[in-house]
Amino acid sequence: MSILYWGRGFERFKASLKAQRPGKRFPGHVYSKTNLDDLSSELTMHGDELQVVVLAPASQQELDALLKLAPILSGMSVVILLPNDNSKMTETAHRLHPRFVTSDGQPLADVAEVVLNVVRKSQPQGS
Secondary structure, three states, rough: OEEEEEEEOHHHHHHHHHHOOOOOOOEEEEEOOOOOHHHHHHHHHHHHHHHHHEEOOOHHHHHHHHHHHHHHHHOOOEEEEOOOOHHHHHHHHHHHOOOOEEEEEOOHHHHHHHHHHHHHOOOOOOE
């Protein structure tokens, strides 16, 4: 299983995933990309291997730039972590058709739980 993270707060996200599975090793690969070009390349080359893509833009400008990746993200399980509850950002985020959108004002554990549920559901039965 692979989870790709882009944007701010990667270490906090990894810690939150680990907290959702106390005492258990995470059974997959969780990694990040730091710029849009790397994200685009990774999605193009390895998108079919990803269970979840977590996007954490720091600004409306970054979120607007992510819209250019909408065709690549189509059909992928996308989770978006916004820096605030700004209605324009929320509206823009929904244009990427995510499974889940939240903001920094909400517990990061909620994001981790959603991601783990998507991963569980994407695994073959009996795994």
